[in-house]
Amino acid sequence: MKDYQIEVTLTTSKKQKPAFNKLEFGRTFTDHMFIMDYTEGKGWHDARIVPYQSLTLDPAAVIFHYGQTVFEGLKAYLTKDEQVFLFRPNKNFERMNRSSERLCMPGIDEDFALEALKKLISIDRDWIPNIEGTSLYVRPFIISTEAHLGVSPSLTYSFIIILSPVGAYYKEGINPVKIAVETEYVRAVAGGTGNAKTAGNYAAGLKAQEVSNEIGYSQVLWLDGKERKYIEEVGSMNIFFKINGEIITPALNGSILEGVTRDSIINLLKHWNMPIIERKISMDEIFEAYKSGLLEEAFGTGTAAVISPVGELFWRNEKLSINNGETGVISKKLYETLTGIQNGTLPDPFGWRVIVE
Template sequence: MKDQQIEINLATTRKEKPDFNNLQFGRTFTDHMFIMDYTEGKGWHDPRIVPYQPITLDPAATIFHYGQTVFEGLKAYLTKDEKVFLFRPTKNFERLNRSSARLCMPELDEELALNALKELIRVDRDWIPNLEGTSLYIRPFIISTEVHLGVSAALTYQFIIILSPVGAYYKEGINPVKIAVETEFVRAVQGGTGNAKTAGNYAGALKAQEVSSKSGYSQVLWLDGKEKKYVEEVGSMNVFFKINGEIITPELNGSILEGVTRDSIIQLLQHWGLPIVERKISMEEVYQAGLDGKLEEAFGTGTAAVISPIGEFFWKNEKLIINNGETGPLAKKLYDALTGIQNGTLPDSLGWVEEV
């Protein structure tokens, strides 16, 4: 599979590009997409770049009925000297393969997948926005396509990559968001699919998000699915707390997604010599730290938003205000460091950036 040549079929007409000053996240897509097919016994085959277009599937395709799908999210950045950078892309394809293995889906050759992504970015390079805070969002995903009504792993799949120029994920940007602690619904449980990046995890989270949004909260803080006691994630992001000088993030336990940004934050903190601990942390501990004046900062981390400071928690009908509802110095420092490395304005001392 590694040696397969990527066929390129360029669009004869091009779309009108959006105003890069007014980008909505995930609403606009580039001129082309990458597709590759999988057939049991043949493996992955026919890698190609084609004009962006709808996918035609049979109504009995297994994706619609049994949910075999995994995806990733990463970004490409245009530097001031017109270079195109990817941030730790191999980590995303490694995680895509881990997600595929959990859902009994065929794994990809990671080198081929990365080469395909780079070729697609070269084709649609002029779609990468060049304004501060903007980037080209990349969505690789795999779907099962076999025409079959029966609960078993499919025999055919498609791997697709689409691209979208984006601005900030949250309209608040780097400003703090308000978070409701979810006590009724759960995101995932150990032994389930919480550590895989699969669509069902997000569909199951929508009801809690809908309820919290109606109350004026941007996202929910997820607690563990067994005791509803320990903090796991915030919205679709990993979460960090700074308590009495120590930075704490929930340890990976099988139901928490292993975020690339999470790992990068941990490495940055260690590189700076700051105390970072991965362990179980209860909402009771977080709340008490807030009452005692020891909860200095809280923030979510993920590819889309990078760093999203948390200014308020709502839990058991009580509001807990963090750092006077303002962005903390650590969250700001981490955001500036990560985005600086990503867009080439800061040196990449940890070797994370890969040029297209």
């Protein structure tokens, strides 16, 4: 780890905290934030924790025009004995560096990023909600800041971490969500930026998300951009299907985000000696399994929601009700186990928890 120093400036005017039993996702932010700058030829410098504040950027900053940015999402949890844990943060910072490489952005020192995050969380520790199902959401991101309208990588960047106390991502909570299969729009293709966590991927999905919301569906299930038949991922989650006792998830193919929760679920299933397969799977195969009664469960996985059972798929004007629209046994067990490991109520046989203090 490089020997960076972190300058700390504490706020003189603390915010009023929201009611932790009425939290919305990503609407409220803590008192402080972390910032570090990058300059070509100098590297990363001026690491600091400061009061949460607006940013000042030149109107010609590269981020505004060419979207050169990456971000991550992870959570901090407060245990019943008042310990604070992060869940596999090293995986997030590793993925951030992979995303940065794809976007021609400088990598960060992963060990230092974790130490900076721990220090920020320790300062804003009293913002971590203590109600079941809540957590402190962590959003690290890097933006390109050079004022330059030429189409080329920026020469300056800012690495920022902000924190937000959150409740459930979906208003349904652990109850099944309804998802529409997207057949018109495309989010990503192999060779593009689909396996990088960058803003443009999410902007590309907003129109389909808006259309699905209008017809009563909370998320979009994306198909591959080439043949429009193979399942890829949900807008904010990876996806799993239980068909005739076998659990299947789309194989990583260059256009699917390598989810940390996805990897954790695969490891859990293998730990339980359950059949889990990563492979290409088409909507036609899902439909046939549904018609034959072999489609037993479906669920999404992601940091924000953890596990979201899928109660219904909408495809080609047909409603596919999965497990009678109820939470499946495997979905429930995975949710309870993973959240138990995260919040410290269950043992952690994998060494995934990282203590903050």
